[in-house]
Amino acid sequence: MTYLKVKRIHPVPDQPVSTYSELDDERWELRKVEIFPDGRILYADPDVEFEETGLSTMPYPSFEEIATNPKYDAKVISNAEFEKIWAMATA
Template identity: 35%
Template sequence: MEWYQRVEWHHGFDEEPIVIYSEIDAKGFETRKVEQFRDGSTTFADELTATGSSWLSEVALPSLEEINEQSEFKAEPIAASTFEGVWRSAHEERG
């Protein structure tokens, strides 16, 4: 069973994403990801495609609780439909 999450990353680096949306498989590995940057641009990755600096993690992701233990992150679950909307928008942006 897949699940979806949104992670805000609070930092001052312009070249790093500020929001990361992930689709995660039953074993905890990303299958799709969208990264949103401070300027509003997005990049994305899946098993076949990667844009910009986005790539899928090669290791299982930590739990939401573990992510939230780090003060620079705020992680929350999101609905599949929310992820799909973000995924579609990222693809449309790339034209």
């Protein structure tokens, strides 16, 4: 598993400011949490799509591809950090 946090450098009102993703070995999203500028925290997993948040319909780009995009600050995070944000989102 890979866990990513992707933060948008210049937030857009209707787009998430941060996205946390759990990816399998083929880079498919298994779970996702999105935090919006207005404070909403939405999530998705294979069984639940909360409001406009859903899992990607294609494999996630490589970390290098995301990290070189000047619109985003991407970081690999730990399972524990992902589980903390997941618990907050699903509480």
